[in-house]
Amino acid sequence: MTTTTTEPNPTEFEGGIVLETNGLTKKFGALTAVDDVSLEIESGTINSIIGPNGAGKTTLFNLFTGKHEPTSGSIKFRGVDIGGRKPHEIVADGIVRSYQITNFFSELTTLENVRLATQARQTGFRPTDFVRHHGSVQEPIDEARRVLERVHLGDVAQRRAANLSYGQRRHLEIAISLAADPDLLLMDEPTAGMSPEETRETVELITEIAEDVTLVLIEHDMEIVMDISDRIAVMNMGSLLARGTPEEIQQDDRVQEAYLGGGDRD
Amino acid sequence: MKAVTEFFDRSTHSRTGNQLLSSQGRFALLVSIAVLAVAAPIVQMIHPFWLNLMVRMMIFALLALSLDFVFGYAGLLSFGHAAMFGAGGYAAAIVITEVTPHALVVLPIAVVAGVVIAALIGWLSVRARGIYFAMLTLAFAQMFYVVAFTDLPATILDRGSVTGGDNGLYGIGMYELFGIDFTSTLMYFYLTLGLVALSLAIIIRLANSQFGRVLQGIRENEERIEFIGYDVQRYKVVGFAISGGFAGLAGGLYVPFQSVAHPGLLHWMISGELIVMLLLGGMGTLWGPMLGAGLVVLLEEQLAGFASWEIILGGIFVGVVIFAPRGLAGILISLRNDPGSAVENAKQAVRDYLEAVRG
Ligand SMILES: Nc1ncnc2c1ncn2[C@@H]1O[C@H](COP(=O)(O)OP(=O)(O)OP(=O)(O)O)[C@@H](O)[C@H]1O
Ligand SMILES: [Mg+2]
Numbered sequence: 001m002t003t004t005t006t007e008p009n010p011t012e013f014e015g016g017i018v019l020e021t022n023g024l025t026k027k028f029g030a031l032t033a034v035d036d037v038s039l040e041i042e043s044g045t046i047n048s049i050i051g052p053n054g055a056g057k058t059t060l061f062n063l064f065t066g067k068h069e070p071t072s073g074s075i076k077f078r079g080v081d082i083g084g085r086k087p088h089e090i091v092a093d094g095i096v097r098s099y100q101i102t103n104f105f106s107e108l109t110t111l112e113n114v115r116l117a118t119q120a121r122q123t124g125f126r127p128t129d130f131v132r133h134h135g136s137v138q139e140p141i142d143e144a145r146r147v148l149e150r151v152h153l154g155d156v157a158q159r160r161a162a163n164l165s166y167g168q169r170r171h172l173e174i175a176i177s178l179a180a181d182p183d184l185l186l187m188d189e190p191t192a193g194m195s196p197e198e199t200r201e202t203v204e205l206i207t208e209i210a211e212d213v214t215l216v217l218i219e220h221d222m223e224i225v226m227d228i229s230d231r232i233a234v235m236n237m238g239s240l241l242a243r244g245t246p247e248e249i250q251q252d253d254r255v256q257e258a259y260l261g262g263g264d265r266d
Numbered sequence: 267m268k269a270v271t272e273f274f275d276r277s278t279h280s281r282t283g284n285q286l287l288s289s290q291g292r293f294a295l296l297v298s299i300a301v302l303a304v305a306a307p308i309v310q311m312i313h314p315f316w317l318n319l320m321v322r323m324m325i326f327a328l329l330a331l332s333l334d335f336v337f338g339y340a341g342l343l344s345f346g347h348a349a350m351f352g353a354g355g356y357a358a359a360i361v362i363t364e365v366t367p368h369a370l371v372v373l374p375i376a377v378v379a380g381v382v383i384a385a386l387i388g389w390l391s392v393r394a395r396g397i398y399f400a401m402l403t404l405a406f407a408q409m410f411y412v413v414a415f416t417d418l419p420a421t422i423l424d425r426g427s428v429t430g431g432d433n434g435l436y437g438i439g440m441y442e443l444f445g446i447d448f449t450s451t452l453m454y455f456y457l458t459l460g461l462v463a464l465s466l467a468i469i470i471r472l473a474n475s476q477f478g479r480v481l482q483g484i485r486e487n488e489e490r491i492e493f494i495g496y497d498v499q500r501y502k503v504v505g506f507a508i509s510g511g512f513a514g515l516a517g518g519l520y521v522p523f524q525s526v527a528h529p530g531l532l533h534w535m536i537s538g539e540l541i542v543m544l545l546l547g548g549m550g551t552l553w554g555p556m557l558g559a560g561l562v563v564l565l566e567e568q569l570a571g572f573a574s575w576e577i578i579l580g581g582i583f584v585g586v587v588i589f590a591p592r593g594l595a596g597i598l599i600s601l602r603n604d605p606g607s608a609v610e611n612a613k614q615a616v617r618d619y620l621e622a623v624r625g
Contacts, residue, residue, distance in 0.1 A: 065493060091495035105486035116483045120495035123476040125504065130472060134479045180494045 018043045018184055018214050019064070019095075024073035026059055033059040035238035036073070041184070041231075046206075047216045048225045051235035057218045058100060060235070061186045065097045066090045077184070091120070094183035098190065100218070102169045104176055106162035110153055113161050113172060114144040117179035144179060151175045151205060167198040174205065184214045191221055203228060226250065286473055286552065290602070295553065299463050306455050317451045319567055321458050323560040325520045328462045330543040330559035331552060332512035335469050337541075338550030339478070340505050341485030343400040345537050346387060346407025350380040350510040352414060352532030354517025359435045359527035360428070369441040369448075369457070373518050380514015381507045383410065388506030392499045395488070404534060411532040434528025441522055448522075458519055465512050469552060472508065481505050485550075542579055546586050548595025557594050589615045 019041040026034040034056045041047055049057050062068045064075060066087040075083050082090055105113050118140040123129045135141070148154050151171040156164060161172060170190065177185060190206060191199045203224055209215065210228075219225050225232060226246045234241040234255050242252045249255055287295070302320070309317045329351055336342040357379035361372045391402035413419070419428035429435065440448045441457070448454045472478050480501050483491040492498045521527045530536070539562060547558025562582070569578050589612075590597055600611060 067493075086497070087492045088495050088497045091493065096495075097493060099490075103487065103490050105483055105490065107486055108482070112479070116479065116491065117494040119476055119479070123480070125477070125500075130475050130477045132476065133471075133474050134476045135474075137476060140476075176490070176494060 016043050017041065018078055019216075020076045022074045022076075024060075024063060024075060025071045026056075026063055026068055027071045032238050034063060037235075037238075037240045038073075039233055039240060039243060041214060041216060043214050045214060045230040046210050046228055047214075047231045047233065048229040049216065049218050049233045049235060050220070050222070050225055051241070054237075055235040056238040057235055058188055059238075061097050061188055061216075061218070064090075064095060064186060091180055094181075095186065096177045096180040096182035096184075097186040098173050098177040098188060100188035100192065102173050104161055104169075104172060106160070108161060109158050110148065110161055110164065110168075110172055111141070111144055111157040114147050114175050114179045115140050117176050118143040118147070118181075121181060147175050147179045150178070150208075152201075167194060167201075170194060170198070170202065171205070174202075174209075178209065178213075182213055184216070185209065186216045186218075188218045189220065190217065191219065191224065199224070286470060291553070295466070299459065302459055303456070306452055306459075310452050314451060317455055319564065321451065321455050321523060322520075323563045324455075324458045324462050325516050325523070326543065326559040326563050327556035328465055328519070329513055329516040330540055330547065330555040331462075331466060331469060332509045332516065333540050334544055334547075334549065334552055334555040335473065335512070336481075336506055336509040338544055338555065339473055339485065339552065340481035340502070341488070342502055342506060343396065344403045344506070344509075345400045345534070345541070346403035346405075347509075347513050347540055348532050348534065348536035349387060349407035349410040350384050350513035351517040351520070351536060352410065352527075352529070353379040353383040353510075354514030355521040355527045355531045356414065356429055356435070356517075357514070358518040358521045359438045362439050362441075362522060363435065367439050367442045367522075369443040372441065372522075373461075373515060376514045376518025377511045378514070380510040380512070380517065382510075384510020384513070385503060385507040388503040388510075392502040392506070404537065407532065407537060408534055411529055411534070414532055415529040429529070430527070432529060434526055434530075436526050438522050438525045438527060440525075454523060458523075461515065461519065465515065466552070466556070469512065473552065477501070477504075539579065542583050542586075544593075546582060546593055548593030551593075551595040554593050554595025554598075561594070588619050 017040045020039075022038050024034060024037045025032065037056075037060065049060065051057055059068065063070055063083075066082070066085050066089070070083045073083075074081055077090075077093055077095060080093075082093065082095075085093075105116065108116075115134075119134070119137075122140065145154065145157065148157055151174055153164075153168060153171055153175060156168060161169070164172060170193075174187070174190060177187070187206070191202050194202060199221070206215065206217070207228055217225075217229070226249075229246055231243065232246055232249045233243045234249060234252075242249060242255050244252065302324075306317060306320070309320065329347070332350075333344060333347045336344055354376035358372050358376045361375050366372070387403055387406045390406060391399050394402050414429045415432050417427060417429045417431040420426065420431075440454075442448075443457075446453050446457075448457060473482070480491065480496055483496070484498055484501060488498060517531065520531070540559075543558040543562050544555045545558070546561060547556065548554030562579070565578065565582070566575055569575070586593060592599075
C-alpha cells in the first residue's frame with residue numbers, strides 16, 4: 001500500500017484552519033476598534049478571546065459575521081474570503097454567533113425562537129413556503145425540540161421568551177445560535193451575569209457543544225478560560241497582544257502586566 | 267362547518283405556541299361574514315344608502331388589512347400605502363375605459379399594479395429602517411401623487427390624458443362578470459364581501475406560513491433574524507409587494523364603485539387615515555384593523571358634517587393611544603378572556619393616564 005496524500009483527507013481537514021484573518025482592521029471614525037489582527041482558528045478547538053472592556057472583542061465578532069465590513073485586511077473562512085459578504089450568507093456558510101446581551105424574540109415562545117433558526121436552513125421563497133402552515137412542517141419543529149432538550153429548556157418550550165429566568169434566557173440565546181447549525185460558533189460572554197451554579201452548567205454545555213463545533217468564546221472569567229480553552233488570544237486596545245495555549249498565556253509577561261494584573265494566579 | 271372555518275386557518279391547535287386566530291376567532295369571522303351577507307338585503311330595503319356605506323367600509327377594511335400585514339405584522343412602517351391603493355384604482359379605471367370591463371381581467375390587473383408599485387417603493391426603501399423607512403415610503407407615495415396630479419404619463423407618452431390630472435378620470439364604467447348587474451349596490455356588496463373574505467383568508471394563510479413567521483420575526487428582532495440566516499431585505503420587499511397587491515385590489519374595488527379615479531386616492535391623507543384605522547383596530551391582529559377601518563369610515567360619514575374631519579381623526583388617534591393602546595382588538599380580547607374586568611380596565615386606563623399627566 002502506498003500512502004499518497006494527493007487526495008484531500010477529511011481527517012486532515014479536521015485539524016486544518018477554519019478561520020484566518022490577515023491584518024484585519026476596523027475603524028469607527030478616529031477610533032480603531034480592531035487594529036491589524038492576524039490569527040487562525042483551528043478546526044475542532046475551543047478558542048478564547050480575552051481582554052479588557054472596549055478591547056475590540058465584540059467588534060471582531062461583528063467583522064466575522066458580516067455586521068461590519070473590514071476597513072482593511074481579510075477574513076477567510078475555509079480558505080474563502082468572506083469580508084463584505086452579507087450576514088445571512090455567512091450564516092449559510094457556517095459561522096453563527098450568540099450575543100453578549102440577550103437578543104431574541106421576546107414576544108414569541110421559546111420553541112418558536114429556536115424554530116425560526118432551524119427553519120432558516122430549509123425555507124426560502126418556494127411556493128410551499130408561502131402556503132404551508134408553519135406548524136405543519138415537522139422537521140424544523142422536531143429539530144428545535146432536540147436543541148431545546150440539549151440546553152435543558154424542553155420544559156419551557158411553550159413559555160413566552162420574555163418570561164424566562166435569566167439563566168434560561170442565556171441558554172435560549174445559545175440554543176438559537178446552535179439551531180442555526182454552525183460549524184464555527186462565536187459566543188460572546190456566554191456566562192456573563194450567571195450564578196456559580198448556572199456558570200457550571202453553561203460550561204458543561206459549552207464543552208459538550210465543542211465536541212462537534214469549533215468554538216470561539218469571549219469570556220471574562222479567567223478560571224473558565226484557562227480551564228476549557230485550547231488556544232487563547234489576548235486583545236488590548238484593538239490589537240492582538242498575545243496568542244498561545246493557556247500555559248503560554250499565563251507565563252506571558254506582557255499579558256500579566258496589561259491584563260491579568262501581575263501574577264496573582266499561580 | 268369545520269371545512270369552512272379551515273378556509274381561514276387550518277391550524278387545529280397551536281404547535282409552536284403563537285396562534286393568530288383561535289378556533290373561536292375563526293368562528294367569529296365566519297359568523298361576521300354570514301351576518302353581513304344576510305343583513306345586506308335587509309339594509310337595502312330599509313335604507314339603500316347604508317349599503318353603499320357598508321361597501322366603502324369593507325373596501326377600506328381590505329386596505330387596512332393589507333397595511334396591517336406589513337405594518338403591524340412585519341413591523342414595516344409604511345406611511346405610503348395610498349400609492350398602491352391609487353395605483354390599483356387608476357389601473358382599473360384605465361383598463362375598464364380603454365380595454366374591457368371584465369372583472370376577471372381588471373381586478374387582477376389592479377392587483378398587479380399594486381404589487382409593482384409596492385415592489386418598487388419597497389425595494390427603494392428597505393435599505394432604511396424604522397422611521398427612515400416610513401419617511402421614504404411617504405416621500406415615494408407623494409411622488410406618485412404628483413405623477414397622477416400633473417398627469418406625467420400623458421407628457422411622457424405624448425397623449426392628451428392618462429390620469430386626467432387634478433380632475434382625475436370620471437364616469438368609470440361598472441364591472442361585468444357572468445352577466446351580473448353590478449350597478450346594483452347589493453350585487454357589488456356581495457362581490458366586495460367575497461373578495462374581502464378571500465383576501466383575509468389568504469393573508470391569514472400567508473401570516474401563518476413559514477414566510478409569514480419570518481416577517482413576524484423581523485418585527486420582533488430584525489438584527490437577530492438576519493444573524494440566524496435570513497435575507498431580511500428580500501423578505502421585506504416580497505412582503506411589501508404582497509401587501510401592495512391587496513391594496514391594489516382595494517383600489518380596484520373602490521374606483522368603479524365611485525365611478526371616479528382622482529389623485530386624492532394617492533394622497534398622504536389616506537395613508538394617515540389608514541394608520542389611525544390600524545391603531546384604533548389593534549395593530550398586528552389583522553382582523554382588528556378591519557374593524558378600525560369600518561369604524562373610521564362610518565364616523566367620517568356621520569361626523570364630517572359637524573366639525574373638521576381632521577380634528578375628529580386626530581381626536582380618535584389621541585384617545586386610542588391613551589386609553590386603548592391595543593385598540594378594539596385588545597378590548598375584545600380582554601373582554602373574552604375576562605368579561606367582568608371591562609369596567610375595571612377602563613377605570614385603570616383613566617387612572618394611569620391621569621397619573622401620567624400629573625407626572
Ligand atoms: N458601531 C460602533 N460605532 C462606533 N464605535 C464602536 C462601535 N462598536 C464598537 N465601538 C467601539 O469600539 C471599541 C471596541 O468595542 P467592543 O464592543 O468591540 O469591545 P469589547 O472588547 O467587546 O468590550 P466589552 O468587554 O466591554 O464587551 C469601543 O471603544 C467601542 O466604543
Ligand atoms: Mg463585547
